[in-house]
Amino acid sequence: MIFSILLKITPLFISLLLGLLIIPNLRLMASKKKNFLPESDDRIKNGVMIGGISFFPIILIALCISISLPYLLQIDDLRAVVEPAAMRIMQLVVGCMVLFITGLKDDLNGTGGFVKMGALLIAASMFPATGLWIDNLHGLFGIEGLSPYVGIPLTVLLVCYITEAFSLLDGIDGLSSGVGSIIIFTFLLFSIWYDSTLISFVAAAALGVAIPLCFRSFLSNRWGNTIMGNSGAYVLGYIVSYLSIGLSHSERMPDGMLMICLGALFVPMLDIIRVVNSRVRDNRTLDRPDRNQFNHKLLRTGIPRRLIPVTIAGLIGVFVVMNTSGVLFSCNPTIMVLLDIVLWVAIHLTLNYFIHEHQRKGFYKEWEKAYGEDSWYANIPHETLKRKAQTYGDMNLSQNHVVEDVAFISDGMNGFERQIKRAADMILSLLCLIIFSPLMLLSYILIKCDDGGPAIYKQQRVGRYGHPFYIYKFRSMRLDAEESGPSLSHANGDNDPRLTKVGKFLRAHHLDELPQLWNVFVGDIAFVGYRPERQFYIDQIMKEDPRYAFLYQIRPGVTSYATLYNGYTDTMEKMLRRLELDLYYLKRRSLWFDVKILGLTFLSIISGKKF
Numbered sequence: 001m002i003f004s005i006l007l008k009i010t011p012l013f014i015s016l017l018l019g020l021l022i023i024p025n026l027r028l029m030a031s032k033k034k035n036f037l038p039e040s041d042d043r044i045k046n047g048v049m050i051g052g053i054s055f056f057p058i059i060l061i062a063l064c065i066s067i068s069l070p071y072l073l074q075i076d077d078l079r080a081v082v083e084p085a086a087m088r089i090m091q092l093v094v095g096c097m098v099l100f101i102t103g104l105k106d107d108l109n110g111t112g113g114f115v116k117m118g119a120l121l122i123a124a125s126m127f128p129a130t131g132l133w134i135d136n137l138h139g140l141f142g143i144e145g146l147s148p149y150v151g152i153p154l155t156v157l158l159v160c161y162i163t164e165a166f167s168l169l170d171g172i173d174g175l176s177s178g179v180g181s182i183i184i185f186t187f188l189l190f191s192i193w194y195d196s197t198l199i200s201f202v203a204a205a206a207l208g209v210a211i212p213l214c215f216r217s218f219l220s221n222r223w224g225n226t227i228m229g230n231s232g233a234y235v236l237g238y239i240v241s242y243l244s245i246g247l248s249h250s251e252r253m254p255d256g257m258l259m260i261c262l263g264a265l266f267v268p269m270l271d272i273i274r275v276v277n278s279r280v281r282d283n284r285t286l287d288r289p290d291r292n293q294f295n296h297k298l299l300r301t302g303i304p305r306r307l308i309p310v311t312i313a314g315l316i317g318v319f320v321v322m323n324t325s326g327v328l329f330s331c332n333p334t335i336m337v338l339l340d341i342v343l344w345v346a347i348h349l350t351l352n353y354f355i356h357e358h359q360r361k362g363f364y365k366e367w368e369k370a371y372g373e374d375s376w377y378a379n380i381p382h383e384t385l386k387r388k389a390q391t392y393g394d395m396n397l398s399q400n401h402v403v404e405d406v407a408f409i410s411d412g413m414n415g416f417e418r419q420i421k422r423a424a425d426m427i428l429s430l431l432c433l434i435i436f437s438p439l440m441l442l443s444y445i446l447i448k449c450d451d452g453g454p455a456i457y458k459q460q461r462v463g464r465y466g467h468p469f470y471i472y473k474f475r476s477m478r479l480d481a482e483e484s485g486p487s488l489s490h491a492n493g494d495n496d497p498r499l500t501k502v503g504k505f506l507r508a509h510h511l512d513e514l515p516q517l518w519n520v521f522v523g524d525i526a527f528v529g530y531r532p533e534r535q536f537y538i539d540q541i542m543k544e545d546p547r548y549a550f551l552y553q554i555r556p557g558v559t560s561y562a563t564l565y566n567g568y569t570d571t572m573e574k575m576l577r578r579l580e581l582d583l584y585y586l587k588r589r590s591l592w593f594d595v596k597i598l599g600l601t602f603l604s605i606i607s608g609k610k611f
Helices: 002-008 010-025 031-036 042-046 055-072 076-109 113-129 148-169 175-193 197-219 230-249 257-281 294-299 305-328 333-371 382-392 399-403 415-435 437-451 501-508 516-522 535-544 546-553 561-566 572-588 591-606
Strands: 028-030 048-050 136-140 143-145 456-462 468-474 526-529 557-560
Touching: 002 010, 002 055, 002 175, 002 197, 010 055, 010 197, 055 076, 055 197, 055 230, 076 113, 076 197, 076 230, 113 148, 113 230, 136 257, 136 333, 148 175, 148 230, 148 257, 175 197, 175 230, 175 257, 175 305, 197 230, 230 257, 257 294, 257 305, 257 333, 294 305, 294 333, 305 333, 333 516, 415 437, 415 516, 415 526, 415 591, 437 468, 437 501, 456 535, 468 516, 516 557, 526 591, 535 546, 535 572, 546 572, 557 561, 557 572, 557 591, 561 572, 561 591
Parallel strands: 526 557
Antiparallel strands: 028 048, 136 143, 456 468
């Protein structure tokens, strides 16, 4: 038993040894690939190193040596397995060779999209040519057996998608090789457990060559400008396709093996959809890496770089375990896919939350350094305060404060109260999102029907610790409302000619603010605070009264004490008066004060009061 397992993973040791020896000494300079790095990065002067050109040769050598071992050692059992699989081995070699040549050409001089797509189709066609195609979905979407007219095109499409996915994943930090290593390791375990020798050989050979590049990319600073390149990424993606379809096609495997394989591939396959969607949405080139891939998203949460592979491995493991459990307990495959999607969405919402929190920590450190109680006085423009005092009075400050410094105004809530407030905001905003969802859907439809433009309007505001964020509202103005530059939204009241018909109604009843419930839920703002402002107006306020920076201690709010008593601001004088009220709230705020402000805001809305 142990001897059989060792023989099956022999390619792993061969390719690992060759990879450790060859890959560090066989990196190819590709100056045309400098677009894989930001334009401001100094490393573009030296181009980018391609580390994946040795993948296919090493895998081929490891496979050839491993397949010849049963003949050299006279092991009849392994010879009986290897000999009938010669055609599929040739299919794998031919497909990898086509993609390797195409990828190498693209790495060196660039290749047109039609050429790459043609190479992908030729390589993917090798699968059904040797009888390896998806002939059964085992109940997924209620489908069991598939005819060749459906199964063969589906197989070709899936192979092209997986292979291209690894190409798009390719970039700095070794994401392609890292994800590939984790997936291939999973397939290797299943192939050994279910005694699939050929699959074991291929998986072991690919794993052995992927590990060295993965570890060097993540752990060595000298490899920071090394990518796998299409010559390696195409081969790796093609082999992953071969392993997944081969495992699901094998008679030795359980009926739901396709679902288990999809579980292992779920992270990269869905992440590619997310990345491509972001590039299309922002009008960026589809094949140009932008540091928006999954590993970069994990980095933005504050996770140490060295833990990224472990985190990705853990997430892939969760999907594999969940789908394997579903197969073993005969769960409906369609329900399993839906659960996978729900889990994926939940993971990304969680990551988005931690990204926001990590960014806030960075802004907090900068705020504390520039405006904190211990160092605030060094950053106050005293001449501005003197001019302000001469124009508007001393703002109830002592003359000594006006001339010499400004007394720091600290948050009136203690840490425990702030935690209670945040928890209450999350729970209440979630309930409101559920309760008002029909009304929000109706508002969305009415705005779209009104002028066909986007229903949700987002605008960058500045929040806690000076952290910029996007605030969301239902669009109440025409699309060209600010063509001439930033303008206060309530400068002309409800008679603003920029308002649309639907927008005028939404504004009058404060329904345009409903999408801000999402901002409250994710922590950008609170229900009660100070109204967040744009940087354009903050700069003007700060010139007159730098104490605005004190407000950065707390989250902005949907409503505020100043909104109730000062209304919306349309002049600098009102802005400065609002600041006085906001600072009054900051110093005296408490949970009970917030409850009173919320209650008064609610009474004002239902009574139709304009503010």
